[in-house]
């Protein structure tokens with residue numbers, strides 16, 4: 050089936066999806082591929098979550114109870130890698146696939162076959178990565194940041210498969226991002242200017258640009274590792290004139306933009322949801338676009354804030370400190386705009402809105418701890434403690450992950466044609482909200498008190514807070530099964546959704562029926578531009 | 584910007600078996616390679632890994648061949664509008680940008696090593712550990728004496744820029760000119776000019792690669808310059824090596840375009856494949872100029 054207008058022996062765009070399992074393997078349809086990405090991401094979320102619960106179970110009490118320290122290290126490493134590359138990033142790509150063509154009035158992604166290729170590389174990559182846990186010598190055990198020489202000279206042999214898995218993820222991300230950029234630049238409905246695009250499209254355009262810029266650098270750094278391990282080069286070996294700190298520079302040149310890759314699409318989602326449920330237009334659309342662009346630009350020049358304690362020259366410390374603090378300015382603009390959008394709006398609190406508001410509040414807490422960490426002399430104390438863990442989990446879990454959940458609740462009726470169960474949705478929200486805070490808030494305190502990260506055992510004075518943290522983690526983890534139930538229930542049954550779904554919703558995706566037809570906007574005259582952005 | 588006239592012809596390809604085979608091929612390739620490297624480093628038998636690698640390579644290459652043929656076929660069947668062709672143009676440009684960033688990582692490593700690591704190793708700024716480990720180490724670039732010569736025996740002579748590298752520069756710069764002349768031939772509808780100059784470009788690419796093989800041979804046998812020769816050898820071979828790999832790919836792309844030109848493909852307003860290969864070639868050329876300056880001239 051295809052939307053070929055000129056080729057007559059094929060059917061036109063009214064044709065539905067192919068039958069059977071092979072539909073999903075061979076599909077070139079952006080909605081199918083979006084669905085694949087989202088389910089894949091959810092599976093990875095559960096796998097990475099299981100690893101996290103192993104960690105929290107071991108840390109429930111001081112002393113070594115459940116797992117050997119060596120295995121504990123593999124768990125922290127795989128948890129981080131799977132969540133970053135397997136759960137958060139593919140979820141955003143899935144949302145991009147579903148939504149961008151519908152939001153800009155395009156018939157599909159620009160390069161549909163390559164779109165399928167980008168997705169189907171991932172199951173291979175993550176199978177290979179996960180299988181390292183069963184290999185001789187164990188899986189990667191050097192942390193998700195895989196600092197050399199832990200990841201080179203002292204790494205288990207499975208590191209080679211880790212390196213190639215990263216290469217596969219990189220290839221997938223680069224192709225996926227090229228597709229996104231090209232779709233946005235070339236396939237907008239006639240008359241839609243850049244400054245009419247919904248913010249989700251804007252933030253993804255900038256995210257895709259960041260991805261194309263930094264994934265090759267990640268590929269570069271793992272290639273350097275590969276050469277050091279197998280071919281006798283000395284990139285990260287000072288005995289040959291190299292430097293382990295060089296690894297950190299190259300890694301974080303990728304790594305810091307990477308954390309923005311995981312938050313910019315979230316900004317876009319929240320900027321779509323808050324106006325809908327506040328029943329007001331987004332406050333400061335243009336300033337949102339400029340703030341996002343400045344954050345992206347700044348993200349390239351602040352990587353040193355992860356390296357305050359490696360012994361950089363004083364000028365470097367000061368430069369990275371002030372540059373990092375600058376990011377708080379555009380971030381503040383965004384938070385201000387979201388609050389101003391809600392100000393005097395006639396708000397209702399459906400599940401997507403609850404997640405979006407929690408995002409604004411809790412992400413801001415994460416931003417503030419980030420600001421504390423950016424003060425170089427203070428970071429000397431915080432570095433490698435649970436305070437850092439608390440910081441990045443506040444921006445990533447109630448930040449990125451909450452935004453993904455908000456997005457799923459918000460657009461699920463459009464995808465399935467049914468309303469989800471609002472009561473269950475709210476229950477899921479409150480359980481997650483409480484779970485997240487109980488897990489991560491105490492980590493600020495034990496971090497400030499000096500508990501190091503990535504350690505299976507700890508001193509007695511940290512026992513109480515760790516116990517609380519573990520309880521919260523299990524609460525949060527098991528609540529996600531409820532999410533699964535809600536989604537499946539919504540696919541199968543539920544109140545029929547209208548085209549607009551939400552009373553206050555604006556945007557082209559709400560002008561097509563629910564569930565969205567297999568092919569949308571195959572011809573440009575279907576597009577009503579007045580509805581373009583929310 | 585899209586407009587009604589071009590938008591109408593948008594073509595969404597039907598379901599395709601190609602990507603899943605391409606994924607499988609890619610997976611087998613990297614899995615085989617990983618297995619091979621691991622066994623090699625462990626001093627064990629590499630047959631299994633090598634076989635998987637070859638199998639993966641064959642699957643991947645065949646799939647890509649069918650894939651590209653199909654795209655060409657669709658293009659000849661006039662399924663693509665101008666707008667769709669623009670998608671390919673944008674796609675190729677962003678791909679080249681990603682390649683630029685890949686090289687940026689390696690150039691960045693070279694600059695960092697030269698500007699900071701080497702002086703610090705020699706004790707500049709009293710940086711503690713490195714002074715204590717190798718108190719007698721003296722900074723120099725090219726680094727011929729490494730801090731620990733038992734682990735990383737340095738080269739005894741650096742690679743100069745005179746001779747082969749200079750010849751290679753001339754070859755590549757010339758080839759950028761010849762490919763442009765070929766493009767002019769295409770625009771003028773002069774197929775003979777297109778084929779002649781494109782053929783010459785491919786030949787220059789192959790000669791360049793031949794010279795590079797000679798240069799590597801010279802480095803290993805006469806200069807003691809190896810991958811294992813410390814950071815100078817490391818950066819030298821990784822930068823020139825990845826560049827050489829890209830020249831190989833670029834030459835191959837141009838060769839395919841040459842065959843297509845001989846078969847009568849391309850018109851002045853319908854030559855995306857040719858243009859993409861030509862842009863890639865210019866990109867490879869620019870990287871070489873960077874290498875020639877920073878690795879050869881300023882590096883020796």
Ligand code: HEM
Nearest residue numbers: 308312354355416419420422423431432433437441444445
């Ligand atoms: C106001 C903005 C932010 C500032 C000023 C900031 C600052 C910092 C600093 C200084 C560190 C290094 C701490 C250390 O290792 O000692 C850090 C770590 C980290 N940040 Fe942020 N951050 C901000 C926002 C974010 C966002 C939005 C994300 C992701 C969505 C994020 C994710 C991370 C991660 C993952 C780490 C830890 C990496 C690791 O060592 O494993 N940050 N942040």
Ligand SMILES: [Cu+2]
Nearest residue numbers: 305308354355
């Ligand atoms: Cu950072």
